[in-house]
Amino acid sequence: MQFAGTQDYVATHDLSVAVNAAVALERPLLVKGEPGTGKTELARQVARGLGLPILEWHVKSTTRAQQGLYEYDAVGRLRDSQLGDPRVNEVANYIRRGKLWQAFEAEERVVLLIDEIDKADIEFPNDLLQELDRMEFHVYETGETVRARHRPIVIITSNNEKELPDAFLRRCFFHYIAFPDMETLRRIVELHHPGIRDELLTAALTRFYEIRETPGLKKKPSTSEVLDWLRLLLAEDLSPEDLRGDTRDALPRLHGALLKTEQDVHLFERLVFMARRER
Template identity: 70%
Template sequence: MRFEGTQDYVATEDLRVAVNAAIALERPLLVKGEPGTGKTVLAIEVAKALGAPLIEWHIKSTTKAAQGLYEYDAVSRLRDGQMGDERAKDVSNYIKKGKLWEAFTAKERPILLIDEIDKADIEFPNDLLQELDRMEFYVYETDETIKAKQRPIVIITSNNEKELPDAFLRRCFFHFIKFPDEQTMNEIIEVHYPGIKKKLVSEALTTFYSMREVPGMKKKPSTSELLDWLKLLMNEDIDLETLKEQNPDKLTPPLHGALLKNEQDVALFERLAFLSRRENTPRRGPSG
């Protein structure tokens, strides 16, 4: 099983190498990078390219590792037992399978996405170590061991919001998705908007990369936000001259709401625009 990218996803050579290395080693692939660089989409495209089923586990701050195995609803069983429901006699009726259980028992070798693992408690990764290593876990309520029929391809994403434990990192193959350079970004744009005007893209990319270099930004615009911005520029038929007249280092570009996602960054660009106007305003000489 080898991943070579898809027609909908531009995978750089180093990313393809990382995916295939993780598959060969049968280790989880830990993918880090800025938000909006395609980490989650990678798992979707790997599944598509390999013709494998995709099981997605999106992590929240309240997610516990045990939920990936199973959850036992003791309260419902007690209530049903008090009501005389026959279902209460079988404990398996009250066990909800988690995403790891689904992956371990899938008929075909699946892609298991554990998305944004750094959102969870710091102990979350450590609590999954044994299950990901041994590819099995024990269900106390039914006295059974769930073993993986085949080892799933595990892709784990992180936005680097918190450090992951060393013991967990040792068990993963790591890859950091670098922010795309202009050539790669052009390829990505062409995939999403075939035949888009080259001059518009060139001018938009100049503005976009200049914005990312402005010091003091709280959140730099990402690839996905650039794609949204280009779509708006096309929909609103923004002409090239309007885009050109903006100085990306000092002025807020048209439809900037697609690129700037918090009030601090909007205020930063408005302040820069104000300073630019003040610098460019001709000064009056002394009267008389």
């Protein structure tokens, strides 16, 4: 099984190598990178490219590792016992299967996305070590052991909000999605905006990289934001000349799609003010 991108997803050579290496090693693929660089979408496109179903587990700050295995609804069972419901005689009726359990019992191999693992408590990754290593876990309430019928392809994303434990990192194949260069970004844009005029795209991307590389910027605009910006440029029917006219003495056109903090807007306002004073 070899992944090389899809018609809707541009995968660089090193990214394809990382995906295929993780599959061959049967290790989770840990993907880091700036927000908006396509980490979550990668898992969906890997599933699509390999013709496999996907299960998505989106981690929040309150998520516990146990929820990925199963949850026992003791409160529901107590309530049903008070109501005389015969279902209480079978504890399995109150076991809610998590995404890992669903992946393990699937009839065919699946892609399992564990999205933004760094949002959870620091112990969250360590609590999954054994299950991801052995591909099995024990259900204490029923006494059964759940083993994976087919080892899922596990893709884990992180925005680097907190450090992950060394023991967890050792069990993963790691890849950092670097921000795309101009040529790669052109290919990405052309997938989402087919037929865009080359002159407009060149002017827009030149201006975008100038904005992104401005010293002191708190949040650099990402791939998803440049796609939104280009959609607005096309909707407004702006020309390459309009963008070339965006120099240091003017705020970027439709800058709300690119600048996401008041500090960055104020930074550009100050740069515009200084540029006008120098004229």
